[in-house]
Amino acid sequence: MSPMPQRPSREDFFKKARKKVHIAISSRDNLLIQTVSAVDELNKSSNLLFERLTEWYGMYFPEFKTPDNAKYVQGVLALDRANPNHEEIQRIFGPQAQSVEDKIRNSMGSKDFSPEDLAQVRSLALQIQSTWALRNSVEAYEAKIATELCPNLSHIAGPELAAKLVAQAGGLQRMAMFPSSTIQVLGAEKALFKHLKSGSKPPKHGLIFQHPLVGQSPRNVRGKIARALAAKLTIASKADAFSHNFIAEKLKISFETHAKQIIAKALQPPANRPKQG
């Protein structure tokens, strides 16, 4: 009788499983996904605190408004209604300085904000600034990982958008297996499934709307340009995941030429357009 082939032991199975887990959690894809989510959450967190800041500081100086959030925070840290520092106000607000000073004089905000009351609301402003600084640093790090991990995608779409696409797809290998039509609407899953379920209009673009040639083009050509961009990104993702060749320069030029043609054609007056059919 020939000996039975030895079955792998329980230990062997554990070893194998541990190795697989190790590979999965160690991948640079995973690190990229973490940074994309971290940037997202730092944004959420700073928005939450910023909203509170405007309401809280609004007790002291309700007339103070500016569309620039960073300036608002600077204002909170600098403005003292009792002793306005004119140079400081000039430095921060430039041409708007005069209007800020007028508002300070006529404010109907609380008059009995003690120095401690002001210090507390300012400490919230400082926290928001430090959250923004961390967000920027993580974003730069995210761009660095994206450029290393997927140089082709990053060259065409820019590293931030490339990172978001890879994160949304759940990894570079997965993304490289997607058809172009999926990549075109990555990030617009809600609209896509609504379309499939209830027959509403299908989305024309997902995350790639953030590419300036998609999002800043005339509305009626955005779908076409999104399709062209998705086609190139599909090729680029395969190169990043499998061949590791850098082929993005050609792809980028070809996409940009194509996009400009589409826009030029749409801008032609109808009479000059070549007849169809």
Place this chain on the structure above:
Amino acid sequence: MSPMPQRPSREDFFKKARKKVHIAISSRDNLLIQTVSAVDELNKSSNLLFERLTEWYGMYFPEFKTPDNAKYVQGVLALDRANPNHEEIQRIFGPQAQSVEDKIRNSMGSKDFSPEDLAQVRSLALQIQSTWALRNSVEAYEAKIATELCPNLSHIAGPELAAKLVAQAGGLQRMAMFPSSTIQVLGAEKALFKHLKSGSKPPKHGLIFQHPLVGQSPRNVRGKIARALAAKLTIASKADAFSHNFIAEKLKISFETHAKQIIAKALQPPANRPKQG
């Protein structure tokens, strides 16, 4: 003919309106409400970032777990798997130090975390620590305002709970007009309206569940104790809003005696209980 009484001008109306706005936004109630919301949002924000931290750091050291979030963050800042610092580990983890060291030796986490990768995840840990520190400072400030604004409520319920009750009621004056039954379920509006709409059980306590004599008492007497506490808080809020007398010492003692009686009665074996009816 007697002259018509002069009608107030548009200007006068504006002046009056501005004054009313000024009073409303300047009130210490409003400041208290801002701090309660700020503490809430700082908690939300740090929880959001902490969850990301565990997932991100989990790539590097997935076996590291501790129920104490502050210790987890300390660990992230201190643990270097390549060169574990034994004294530091001993200092942070005390009796668990050995188990942490074992886990470091057998970790299946990523081996190619560069110093930069580690620095980035640590900067998130630092941000969480600073959010906690700010939360604590705002909480102390909130307690201070509560003790000044509503000394009676703060004495009975503790300043944090008093602050939350006033914020939930929308101001001290409003709270002072509420009946005791409303104060008992302040903060449990969802359960209350569900009860009114669909006939589910009514809530026995809202925010006042956080008082140790309510939340930490046996389940079957919590409703009774909550009712007793709400009765005293109702009286206290009226004193804080209108008479400004400090009457809370008596109220507190009377409530605590009552609560202890309720608990003692519930713990008696059924045979010893005085017959009812």
